[in-house]
Amino acid sequence: VSGCAEKGQDTHNLKIGLMEEPKTLNIWLARDKWSGRVLSLMYQRLYIRDPDTLKLIPWLAEKNPVYDEAKISYTVKLRPAKWSDGSDFTSEDVAFTGRLIKEFKVPTYRARWKFIKKIETPDKHTVIFYLDKPMAVFTTRTLTSPVVQKKEWAQVVEKARNSEKPLITLQNHKIEKPVGTGPFVLKKWQQGAFLFLQKNKHFFGTGQKISGRKLGPYIDGIIFKFFGTSDAAVLAMQKGAMDMFWSGIQPGYLEDLKKEPDIRLFSNERSALYYWGFNLRKTPFNDVNLRWSIATLIDKDFIITRIVQGK
DSSP, X not given: OEEXXXXXXXXXXXXXXXXXXXXXXXXXXOOSHHHHHHHTTTSOBSEEEOTTTOOEEESSBSSOOEEEXXXXXXXXXXXXXXXXXXXXXXXXXXHHHHHHHHHHTOTTTHHHHTTEEEEEEEETTEEEEEESSOOTHHHHTXXXXXXXXXXXXXXXXXXHHTSSSHHHHHHHOXXXXXOOSSSEEEEEEETTTEEEEEEOTTOTTTTOEXXXXXXXXXXXXXXXXXXXXXXXXXXXXXXXXXXXXOSOOOGGGHHHHXXXXXXXXXXXXXSOOOOOOOOTTSXXXXXXXXXXXXXXXXXHHHIIIIISXXX
16 A cells, blocks of 8 residues: 655655564564565665566566576576675675575574585685585575675674573574665664655665666665554555555455555465464364364455455
8 A cells, every 4th residue: 555645854765664674684583574574675675577588587686597407507697786884795695594594593594594515605606506416495595695794793693602502592683774685775763653765875776777667776764664453554645644564454444445546556476375373283184174174164255355355
C-alpha cells in the first residue's frame, strides 16, 4: 500500500510503516521478517533474485559463477565495491562470512553452508568455493546469503570463540552501527518510535545499470515507523502520515482504502506458501490418524471465502 504523505522536512525521506519493530540488527540473530527487511537494505549478497523472472542476478559478484566439475568448485569474481565505512569490499570478507557460519553453525544459514569443504581467496576479487559434493542449493541459497565485513566482526568472533556459549555470545553482540554494502546505513534507532536509515554514499550500485535497472538510491533516507495493529497503520495511511505500508493489508480494509484518492493498492502474486506443520517426533503428532482428523476438521472454504476473502 502506498500513499501521499504530507510535505515537509521529510520530503526526501520515504516514510515506511511496519507492523512491528525490528527485534535486532544483529544479522546472526535476526529471524523475524521486520528485522530482515531493515537489514536487507544494509547487508548485500553476491547474487540476488530478479523480482520478475526469479533468475539470479550478479550483485556483489561481477558475473555468473564458473563451475569446475573435476574439482567440484565454483569460482566467483567480485565487482569493485566499498563498505559503508569507505573501506574496500574483498574476497576476504566473503570467506570470513562463510567460515563464521560454518564454525558457529548459525541456525538461519547453516544448512546453506554445511557442504562447503573450503574457501580460497587467490586475490582480492576472486573467491573459490569447494564443495563436498554437487549441490543445487549452492547457487540458489549459499550465494544469496548476506556478507559481513571481516574488520567489523573479527574481534567479536574471537570473543565468542573463547566463551562458554560461542553462538549465543555471537548473537548477543549489540550492533551500534552496522557496516554494510547496501544502499542505506543506520542513522538513528529510537526504540519504540522509529528507525532512520540514511543513503549510503559508498553504495556500489549508485548510477549503475544492472539487469536493465538503473540503481539509486533516489531518496535521502527511509524512516520506518511501527504501528502494531492494522487499524493504526490504515489510519496513519489515511491521514498521510506515511508513504508506504510494507506489509499486507487484511481484506476487510480494502474497500475503504480503494475509495481514498491519494492511496494506491498493489497486489502481487506470492512466490511462497503458508502451512501448518507438526513436530512428528512428539506424541500425539506422530500419529497419522490425528493429522488426518485435524485436516478433515479444518473448513478450508470458510478460510478462503470469509477470512481472506479470496485474496
